[in-house]
Amino acid sequence: MKTICNIIPALFIFLSLVSCKKIKPLGSLYFLDGNEIVYRYESSGPGVPKLPWDNKYKTVNADKDTFVPLQWPGYAKDKHHFFYRGDVIRNIDYATFEITDDVKTDYGSIAIVKDQYHVYKFREPWSIIEGADPKTYRIADNLKGNGNWFWYKDNRNYFVGDTIISVDYDTFKSIDEDSRFYIDKDNIYWLKSAYKNTSLEKIPAPGLLNSQIVYSNRVLQTPNALYYVTKKESFTKIPIEDLSSLKFFPPDNIYMMVDRQIYCEGALLTGVDFATFSVYQYPGNSGYTAYAKDKNKVYYRNEILEGADPKSVRLADRYMEDETYRWIPDLGSASVIIRKTAKETTTR
Incomplete structure (x- = not known):
């Protein structure tokens, strides 16, 4: 017991000394540690770390x-x-290097970084x-829509993310x-957008530009076909x-009727009675869901809810239930349905 009593005060003193170490924040994750400037490249969590000694710095x-x-x-910068991130940016022209044109994205702010020679x-x-071209490179504010923060242009080319793309500039x-x-005079494109994998995909549809195009969420409609982005x-x-x-069914055109057939997210949903097909609404008519039914079956996206009777099953919050069973979608995998009895713990 005496040993433990001696350890506790020593541990308290140690933690006090560590936590009281004076590191002055300068901004942008840089700190003044005594006479040294350091950069914090890792912490114990987002924001202010819970444990100061878990921070990792480099000089x-x-x-x-x-x-x-x-x-x-x-x-x-210095003179x-x-x-x-704590390292010298080499191979730039210091006198003309600048950071301009902030844009806020879903992944944080980004900006244009350039000197007189390069972007x-x-x-x-x-x-x-x-x-x-560093003289004319700028945000392509003429391009609107989701993902427009990825667009830049100079006097010759468009750029999606950091990559030059081949389109008709004019x-x-x-x-x-x-x-x-x-769209350009030759093709229609879809912006495939992700944090580090943004690209412009050409729709493989020769002659599509000669048709009337109606935009509807992830669907391009022409008189002869739909082009659905999965x-x-x-x-x-x-x-x-x-x-x-x-016919399109909300939300987000998950379901569509084409030539008396039902499609779910671009794939044919077989065996559906199109004449009685409808999409469930949330209680109180607060919006449509991904649940649907016909006179014979109940569906969640492209899955049939086994055993669900469209006459007796009801929508409760985000799941379907009857007197015996409950069907709950696995939101981590939209095609998986979980079935259980109402009185038991949910099982897969």
């Missing part, structure tokens, strides 16, 4: 008297160098954006302000024989 080889953190996380990647400022534009479809962002073509038979 920054900077001139302390002229060191200035910049407003963009990781960026700083000799610019820095990113550089915002999160990799040591890497050149090939083909970009005619390239977005189809709709709320879409990720784009969850994996590939294109599915659905031919149309009778344009008057076409």
Whole structure:
């Protein structure tokens, strides 16, 4: 017991000394640690770490008297160098290097990084954006719609993310302000957007530009076909024989009727009675769901709810239930249905 009593005060003193270590924040994750400038490249969690000794720092080889953190996380400068995440950004022209044109995205703010010779990647400022003209490179504010924060242009080319793309410069534009479809005089494109994998996909449909195009969420409609963008962002073509038979079901056009057949997310839903098909609404008519039914079956997206009677099953919050069973979608995998008795713990 005496040993434990001696350890506790010693541990308290140690933790007090560690937690009281004076590290002065300068901004952009840079700190003054005594006479050294350091960069915090890892912490115990987002924001202020719970355990100060879990922080990991590296020394920054900077001139302390002229060191200035910049407003963009990781960026700083002194009288000799610019820095990113604690490292010197080499192979740039210091006198003309600048960061301009902030844009807020779903992944945080980004900006244009350039000098008189090159444009550089915002999160990799040591890497050149090939083909970009630093004198005219700017945000492509003429392109609207979801993902427009990825668009840049200079006087010759468009860029999606940090990559030059091959389109007709003079005619390239977005189809709709709320879409990720784009068009030029030759092709129609879909912006496949992700944090580090943004690209422009050409729709494989020769002659499509000669047809009337109606945008509807992830669907392009022409008189002869629908082009549906699947969850994996590939294109599915659905031919149309009778344009008057076409019907979309909210939400997000998960379900569609084409030539008396029902499609779910671009794939044919077999065995459906199209004459009695309808989509469930949330209680109180607060919006449509991904649940649907016909006179024989109940569906969640492209899955049949085994044993569910469309006459007696009811929608309760985010799941379906009757007097015996409950069907709950696995939101991590939209095609998986969980079945259980109402009185038991949910099982897969």
